[in-house]
Amino acid sequence: MPSFVKQSLAGLRVLLVLTVITGVLYPAGIWAVSRLPGLHGNAEAVDTTLVAVAREGGGYFVPRPSAATLPASGGSNKSEVNADYDQVVAQRKAEVAQREGVAESAVPQDAVTASASGLDPDISPAYAQLQVPRVARERGLPEQRVRELVAAATSGRALGFVGEETVNVTELNRALDAGA
Template identity: 50%
Template sequence: MHLTGLLRQSWAGLRVLVLFTVILGVAYPLAVTGVAQVAFGDQAGGSQVTHDGEVVGSSLIGQPFDGEQWFHPRPSAAGDGYDTLASGGSNLGPESAELLATVEERRAAVAEENGVDPADVPPDAVTASGSGLDPHISPAYAEIQVDRVAEARGLDPAEVRELVDDHTQGRVLGFLGGERVNVLELNLALEDLGGS
C-alpha cells in the first residue's frame, strides 16, 4: 500500500514535470520568439547591417577596422578582440598598474597615429567597454580621426567631418548616456563616399 502511494505520487510528479517542460521549455519560448520576430524583426534578427546586399555585421556589436583609411573603434578586452564568445571587460581596477600602463601606451599610439596631442585623446580611445564589444565611439574620438582618414582616402576633411556629424546619434531617450557614433555604419558610409 505504501509503495502504491509512492508510485502514484511519482507518476503525478512526472506528469507535472513533462507538462511544465512543454509549456515553459517549448511553447513559451516559441511564442516569445514569434512575437519578437513580428513586432521587432530587425532587433530579433540581431540588428544586422547589410551593405551591397551582404550582411557585414551588427549595429550592436563592435568589430575591428585596421588601416589608416578607416575610423577605428574603441579597444576591446573580449578575448583576442571583439570575440562575442568571450565578451567582458579587462577586470583591471582603476589603481591597476597594468591598466594604467596599457592606457598610457594606447594614448601615445592613438596620439601618434592621428597627429594629436596625447592630452586630446578621449577616454574611449584608450579604454575598453564593459562588454568589450561596444560598437560606438564618442564624437570626440571620431573627430581626432577625421584628418587621418581624409588624408588616407584623398578626401576633403570637411566632407569626412560632415559624414561624422551625419552619423552622430543623440542620447538615448534624450537624456541617457552621451552622443555616440556607430563605427561600422560610419565606415560603410565612408566606403560609399569613395576616395582612394
C-alpha cells in the same frame, strides 16, 4: 495510481519535453539559421550596427579598444589603481597620439579605455573628430565630407537628456566603404 505517482510522471514528461525543446531543438534551429547564406559577410554580421567591427588600414575610423580577444566578449577586472591597467592605458594613449599626429593630452578617454563588453560600436564625437584628418587624408576625401559622415553617424542623447552623444563607428565605416 496514487496522486503522488501521477504528479511525478507528469512532471517527468514535462521535464523531458522541455529538455528536448530547449536543449536540442532550439540550439539546432539557431545553428541552422546561422548557416543561411547572406547573413554573414567576411565573418562580419551584416545589416547590424550594434557591434563594433574593427577594420584594417588608415582609411577607417577606429573603435574603442577591447579587453577581450574578439570574437569573444568580455571586460577586464582591472581598475584605475592597478599598475598594469595604468601601463596599458598609457601605451594606448601613446599609440593613438602617434597614429593621429596629436599630443597625448588631446587623446579622449574613450580612445584608450575598453568598453565593458569589447563590442561597443560607439565612440565619443571628440574621438571621431580626432580621427577625421587621418581618414580624409588616407581616402583622399575632403575633411568636410568626412565630418558630414561623422555627423550622420552621430546619435544624440536618449530622450534629449540621458547619456552622451555617440558616433557609431561601424555605421561610419560602412558609409565610407559605400563610397560616400
